[in-house]
Amino acid sequence: MNNRKNNPLKPNYPDEKEMSGCAISGIMSEAGNCFSGREIIDSIANMHERSNGLGGGFAAYGIYPERSEHYALHLMCADEQARKAAARVLERRCVVHDDEPIPIRPMDSITDRPLLHRFFVDVTEKEMEKNYELDEEDVMVQIVMEINTEVEDAYVFSSGKNMGIFKGVGYPEDIGRFYRLDEYDAHIWTAHGRFPTNTTGWWGGAHPFGLLDWSVVHNGEISSYGINRRYLENFDYHCTLRTDTEVVCYLFDLLLRKHGLPAEVACQAMAPPFWSEIERMPERKQKLARAVRQVYGGALLNGPFSVVVGHSNGIIAFNDRMKLRPMTAARKGDMLYVASEEAAIRVVCPAPDELWYAKGGVPIVGKLKGKEHGEQRQKSTATEKEMAH
Amino acid sequence: MANNDKNQQRQKKKWLIDPDFRVDRDPDRCIDCRVCERQCANDVHEYDEDGECMRSDGSSCVGCQRCATLCPTEAISIKEAERDYRPHGNWTQSVLQNVHKQAETGGVLLSGMGNDEEHPVYWDRLLLNASQVTNPSIDPLREPMELTTYLGRKPDRIEVEEVDGEPRLKTEVAPQLKLDTPVMFSAMSYGSISYNASLGLARAAQEKGTFANCGEGGLHEDFREYGDNVIVQVASGRFGVDKEYLDAGAAVEIKIGQGAKPGIGGHLPGEKVDEAISQTRMIPEGTDALSPAPHHDIYSIEDLRQLIYALKETTRYEKPVGVKISAVHNVAPIASGCVRAGADFVAIDGYRGGTGAAPTMIRNNVGIPIEFALASVDSRLREEGVRNQASVVAAGGFRCSADVVKAIALGADAVYIGTAALVAMGCHLCQKCYTGKCNWGIATQDPYLTRRLNPEIATRRLKNLLRGWSLEIKEMLGGMGVNAVESLRGNREHLRGINLSSRELDILGIKAAGE
Numbered sequence: 001m002n003n004r005k006n007n008p009l010k011p012n013y014p015d016e017k018e019m020s021g022c023a024i025s026g027i028m029s030e031a032g033n034c035f036s037g038r039e040i041i042d043s044i045a046n047m048h049e050r051s052n053g054l055g056g057g058f059a060a061y062g063i064y065p066e067r068s069e070h071y072a073l074h075l076m077c078a079d080e081q082a083r084k085a086a087a088r089v090l091e092r093r094c095v096v097h098d099d100e101p102i103p104i105r106p107m108d109s110i111t112d113r114p115l116l117h118r119f120f121v122d123v124t125e126k127e128m129e130k131n132y133e134l135d136e137e138d139v140m141v142q143i144v145m146e147i148n149t150e151v152e153d154a155y156v157f158s159s160g161k162n163m164g165i166f167k168g169v170g171y172p173e174d175i176g177r178f179y180r181l182d183e184y185d186a187h188i189w190t191a192h193g194r195f196p197t198n199t200t201g202w203w204g205g206a207h208p209f210g211l212l213d214w215s216v217v218h219n220g221e222i223s224s225y226g227i228n229r230r231y232l233e234n235f236d237y238h239c240t241l242r243t244d245t246e247v248v249c250y251l252f253d254l255l256l257r258k259h260g261l262p263a264e265v266a267c268q269a270m271a272p273p274f275w276s277e278i279e280r281m282p283e284r285k286q287k288l289a290r291a292v293r294q295v296y297g298g299a300l301l302n303g304p305f306s307v308v309v310g311h312s313n314g315i316i317a318f319n320d321r322m323k324l325r326p327m328t329a330a331r332k333g334d335m336l337y338v339a340s341e342e343a344a345i346r347v348v349c350p351a352p353d354e355l356w357y358a359k360g361g362v363p364i365v366g367k368l369k370g371k372e373h374g375e376q377r378q379k380s381t382a383t384e385k386e387m388a389h
Numbered sequence: 390m391a392n393n394d395k396n397q398q399r400q401k402k403k404w405l406i407d408p409d410f411r412v413d414r415d416p417d418r419c420i421d422c423r424v425c426e427r428q429c430a431n432d433v434h435e436y437d438e439d440g441e442c443m444r445s446d447g448s449s450c451v452g453c454q455r456c457a458t459l460c461p462t463e464a465i466s467i468k469e470a471e472r473d474y475r476p477h478g479n480w481t482q483s484v485l486q487n488v489h490k491q492a493e494t495g496g497v498l499l500s501g502m503g504n505d506e507e508h509p510v511y512w513d514r515l516l517l518n519a520s521q522v523t524n525p526s527i528d529p530l531r532e533p534m535e536l537t538t539y540l541g542r543k544p545d546r547i548e549v550e551e552v553d554g555e556p557r558l559k560t561e562v563a564p565q566l567k568l569d570t571p572v573m574f575s576a577m578s579y580g581s582i583s584y585n586a587s588l589g590l591a592r593a594a595q596e597k598g599t600f601a602n603c604g605e606g607g608l609h610e611d612f613r614e615y616g617d618n619v620i621v622q623v624a625s626g627r628f629g630v631d632k633e634y635l636d637a638g639a640a641v642e643i644k645i646g647q648g649a650k651p652g653i654g655g656h657l658p659g660e661k662v663d664e665a666i667s668q669t670r671m672i673p674e675g676t677d678a679l680s681p682a683p684h685h686d687i688y689s690i691e692d693l694r695q696l697i698y699a700l701k702e703t704t705r706y707e708k709p710v711g712v713k714i715s716a717v718h719n720v721a722p723i724a725s726g727c728v729r730a731g732a733d734f735v736a737i738d739g740y741r742g743g744t745g746a747a748p749t750m751i752r753n754n755v756g757i758p759i760e761f762a763l764a765s766v767d768s769r770l771r772e773e774g775v776r777n778q779a780s781v782v783a784a785g786g787f788r789c790s791a792d793v794v795k796a797i798a799l800g801a802d803a804v805y806i807g808t809a810a811l812v813a814m815g816c817h818l819c820q821k822c823y824t825g826k827c828n829w830g831i832a833t834q835d836p837y838l839t840r841r842l843n844p845e846i847a848t849r850r851l852k853n854l855l856r857g858w859s860l861e862i863k864e865m866l867g868g869m870g871v872n873a874v875e876s877l878r879g880n881r882e883h884l885r886g887i888n889l890s891s892r893e894l895d896i897l898g899i900k901a902a903g904e
Binding site for chain 2: 220221223224225226227230231233234235258259260261262264265272274275276284285287288291292293294295296297298300302303304321322324
């Protein structure tokens with residue numbers, strides 16, 4: 001068990017949460033226009049100093065228009081045997097439409113890589129009947145959790161439709177080129193460069209973290225991790241990745257998808273106003289804010305963080321309520337930019353229409369025109385299709 | 390009493406029972422002012438008219454230190470009596486003393502306050518975390534630091550509807566108690582403690598935005614103005630319980646058990662039942678107030694449910710109704726049952742919890758430490774997915790703010806303090822509450838003694854205690870890098886254990902130091 005140093009699928013230390021500083025960036029076209037991964041690579045590369053070569057990654061939305069109705073599962077596996085074991089789970093519970101190795105470009109700087117493979121699947125009818133009390137997405141979450149917890153050395157790191165997460169150990173710009181992201185077109189891109197103080201060399205530890213079409217890139221340390229994790233366990237989310245970013249991802253899934261809260265209210269649960277501010281709010285706002293804090297105390301993310309959460313129809317970028325980590329945002333035309341540093345925006349958009357610094361706890365919400373996350377979830381297939389062009 | 394009789398009685402007492410304390414009086418300092426004589430309800434000090442000097446008899450001294458504290462010339466010191474028994478690990482002096490006492494009286498050994506045995510204090514084996522480099526610690530003197538806590542049933546989720554483009558709350562959240570600091574005063578009945586002590590607790594709770602539990606002895610008319618900060622208790626004796634009483638409090642607590650004496654009832658001797666207490670308790674003056682061991686309308690969990698809902702109906706579902714249980718071996722499923730029976734909060738009282746009177750054997754041997762009870766209750770409620778449905782209040786021997794912080798990290802929403810509050814009012818832990826001769830005016834109804842406790846001063850001291858602890862809790866939270874108490878609640882990542890077996894670590898749900 002001690003010999004974990006070179007296993008890209010196992011963290012080398014048993015720490016429960018990650019401690020790291022990082023760079024994050026996100027670019028979206030609110031009009032839904034697709035553009036290649038070059039810009040986001042340039043943006044994150046401009047914050048090279050914020051990462052240390054021990055992790056980088058990207059999330060891209062709208063990249064599989066031809067296969068947009070199926071769940072695109074990205075897996076990292078230690079070897080062929082692990083891939084087969086994972087495939088067996090998928091064949092048992094899903095219809096597998098297609099599977100292939102994720103295309104890569106050989107890079108000298110990317111070493112010790114696991115086997116990277118993607119499957120395009122749907123949940124079988126039989127599986128849905130068996131779990132009649134759940135909706136399809138819940139069953140997909142179950143399948144992902146089954147592979148991640150039960151199958152040795154295989155790990156699903158992306159499980160949404162018409163989107164994909166690409167990540168690994170290396171500087172983010174190298175990871176981007178390794179995954180040939182310049183060849184994909186997406187309307188939303190997010191990126192992360194990592195500076196971990198532990199779990200070095202673990203591919204699974206890189207960001208973004210994803211579940212269904214959620215992806216999270218995160219800069220910070222969540223000091224409330226212990227209770228956030230236990231809170232999520234009440235709702236059957238089991239944190240397996242030894243990182244606090246995972247809880248952010250699951251909290252979004254819980255609050256937005258399962259509890260159907262609007263993005264602003266969900267963000268209020270995670271980064272609530274102070275009680276003294278709540279006392280000064282007009283009655284209706286106060287009533288809501290008080291209830292949110294009373295009921296969602298376990299979802300409060302405490303400690304320094306900035307995150308960019310991506311989903312099929314937009315992004316949500318927000319800071320901890322005291323703003324202990326940086327976050328800049330800008331708009332130009334239909335484009336929305338968010339990044340740890342202004343320089344990462346200026347390098348791809350030298351003259352934005354407006355540029356501002358995010359306030360603590362106040363989300364910056366980018367929405368694909370005419371779409372709300374909540375609406376789209378219910379009628380997923382039609383909307384996903386539409387959204388893909 | 391004639392002097393001869395008194396001397397005879399003292400000689401008889403001295404026959405086998407050794408005094409616990411020795412009174413040393415420095416004759417050079419003593420000015421024969423007789424303060425000590427007036428202050429001692431146990432008749433330890435006496436002025437010798439013939440010898441024109443003060444004399445003391447240590448055999449009836451309880452070690453409350455009242456005389457030593459008030460002696461204007463510091464002439465008195467009270468020391469533990471030295472005995473020259475041959476040391477024995479099994480037959481210690483206190484064991485021998487107890488055997489002697491019972492051989493002489495044939496009675497049940499009684500004690501006041503909490504378990505005084507030297508069992509491990511698990512709080513001292515838990516250590517807290519602090520931030521370094523990767524996240525900043527927060528300075529509570531310069532940044533907001535929130536201790537506000539709401540006790541009561543929470544829904545698993547809220548529903549929001551959009552009205553005029555803005556989100557509006559659709560869910561009706563059950564009634565909650567708002568605490569400005571997660572520390573409340575534990576149940577202490579008027580009767581077991583004095584009017585002034587009860588008043589001090591209620592006032593301090595009101596002024597510091599927290600709650601005082603009035604215990605099972607009813608709520609004196611004078612205290613009803615503090616009702617918004619009082620939790621009224623319904624115990625097996627149902628003393629003083631009527632609709633007005635239930636309506637007077639902010640919440641109702643059904644007392645099933647008490648940490649100091651799980652499984653047994655209570656007994657307030659008739660001598661303490663004066664006119665005011667008789668009216669408050671609704672029992673005849675001078676009669677013993679006996680609380681049965683069980684509630685005779687609760688022989689199982691479904692009966693508890695009926696009582697919970699009877700109380701909710703009576704109070705029109707406007708107040709949280711909680712249940713207090715003592716920490717016994719299977720406390721986790723019992724707590725879970727209470728939550729499922731409708732309790733809005735569950736108070737768990739550990740075996741170090743205090744009491745006005747308990748059989749010594751029960752006090753020292755029944756029940757389990759609050760640390761383990763709390764950890765397993767919180768874990769069980771989470772496993773069963775019902776943790777949101779009730780708040781958890783921990784009680785039983787909390788000594789300082791660090792104990793409180795550790796309890797919250799283990800999973801408590803708030804804690805009850807009893808002994809610490811009494812000590813703040815002047816108690817010196819002589820453990821003789823059941824004699825009714827409390828020289829500090831707290832656990833007594835003797836008007837000569839009760840007027841020694843000034844309610845203004847008691848209030849001020851209790852407020853100071855809450856203030857000091859709250860400041861310390863904020864410092865510790867800030868050090869951990871969180872600025873709201875809910876981020877500590879149940880966050881066992883911030884705890885590490887020392888001197889604990891791996892089994893104990895597992896039960897507490899924490900890692901060992903260094904892990």
